[in-house]
Amino acid sequence: MPTMPLTDQVEALLAAADAGTLPIVAAGDPVLRRPAEPVDGQLSDALLARLVEVMRRTMHAAPGVGLAAPQIGLALRLAVLEDAATVPEEVRVARGRVPQPFRVLVNPAYEAVDGRRAAFFEGCLSVPGYQAVVARHERVRLRALDEHGRAVDEEFGGWPARIVQHETDHLDGTLYLDRAEPRSLSSTRTRAAAERWAQPTPRLAAAELGFPLPESD
Numbered sequence: 383m384p385t386m387p388l389t390d391q392v393e394a395l396l397a398a399a400d401a402g403t404l405p406i407v408a409a410g411d412p413v414l415r416r417p418a419e420p421v422d423g424q425l426s427d428a429l430l431a432r433l434v435e436v437m438r439r440t441m442h443a444a445p446g447v448g449l450a451a452p453q454i455g456l457a458l459r460l461a462v463l464e465d466a467a468t469v470p471e472e473v474r475v476a477r478g479r480v481p482q483p484f485r486v487l488v489n490p491a492y493e494a495v496d497g498r499r500a501a502f503f504e505g506c507l508s509v510p511g512y513q514a515v516v517a518r519h520e521r522v523r524l525r526a527l528d529e530h531g532r533a534v535d536e537e538f539g540g541w542p543a544r545i546v547q548h549e550t551d552h553l554d555g556t557l558y559l560d561r562a563e564p565r566s567l568s569s570t571r572t573r574a575a576a577e578r579w580a581q582p583t584p585r586l587a588a589a590e591l592g593f594p595l596p597e598s599d
Contacts, residue, residue, distance in 0.1 A: 388424045391456060392433055404454045406507045409557060413452050414508060418459045419552040421488045421527075434486050434529055437462045446507045447482075448545045450552035453508050461487045461549040465541070476582035477502055478540020487534070490526035490550045494519040495537060499596040503566070503584055504548065504558050511571045514562035515584045516594050518547050527592040563593040 386394070395404060407413060425433065430572055433456075441449040441462055448463040464484040473479060478500075498520040505513040514586040522543045526534040538546050559567075566587060570576040587596050 387459070388419070389426075389429065391509060392425060395454060395456060396432055396436060398578045399436050402436060403443045405439050406434060406440070406444060406449075407453050407508075409411065409456050409506075409509045410557075411443070411453055412456070413457055414552070414557065415555045416452075416457050417555050418450075418457045419458050424433070425451050430529060432588055433460070434462060438464070438484065444507050448549040450549045452552055452555075457491045459553045461553065463487070463545050463549060465545065467541070472584075473582045477544075480540065480542065482542050482545070486529040487524070487546075487549065488527040488529065488531075489525060490534075490546070490553070492519075492522040492524050492550050494548055495521035495523055499526055499565075500540075500544075501584060502560070503568070503579055503587070504544065508552075509557065509559060511569060513568055513570050513579075514559060514564075515566035515587065515593065515595075516544075516558050516562045517545050518561070522546055524550075565591050565593040571593065 398404065399567065413540045437451070437454065440454060441464065447465040448461060450461040451458040462485065463482060465482040467474065467479045467481040469479055473484050499517045500520045501515050501517040503513045520543065521537060521539040523537050524534060524546050528534055568575065568579055584595065
């Protein structure tokens with residue numbers, strides 16, 4: 383079957399947006415497992431702006447701190463992120479979670495700044511009801527374009543670095559569960575379950591569930 387042109391795919395998605403939002407694609411859909419196509423002038427500036435706005439609204443409605451285009455069914459190297467970081471002070475300090483303004487990442491790629499890694503519980507809008515501990519680079523260098531085609535070359539640390547890695551991984555067909563400690567997988571489907579491992583760090587969970595943490599954690 384011929385593949386629908388990208389512009390037609392985007393127009394069809396936008397036409398289907400309910401109140402300006404789209405449903406989140408769940409794990410098991412092949413679009414989440416395919417490397418996404420680079421953004422290379424296929425979309426007009428106006429169409430890209432409309433797509434970005436729907437992604438922003440969808441992310442906020444979910445709610446989440448990041449959203450990659452494959453999560454709305456579009457295999458395109460495009461992601462958005464924003465984090466108000468409304469968390470307790472002890473969590474903010476332990477996880478390096480600081481507010482991030484709304485950002486658009488076009489064709490992002492990251493590399494580790496050094497060998498340090500940090501492990502924390504992480505979730506995903508495409509894997510609802512669960513969380514797991516993922517050891518990720520503590521600092522990364524991000525290279526991308528913004529929605530206006532301007533170059534982005536910036537270092538991120540702490541929780542913002544985790545968001546950048548998580549969303550960029552989506553564009554390579556990688557889910558956070560692929561990098562997670564299997565024994566840490568935990569339900570968040572009830573309030574009690576969600577609060578069981580709500581400590582600032584996963585040290586207690588590691589001890590109780592039996593999985594290792596990076597030495598630097």
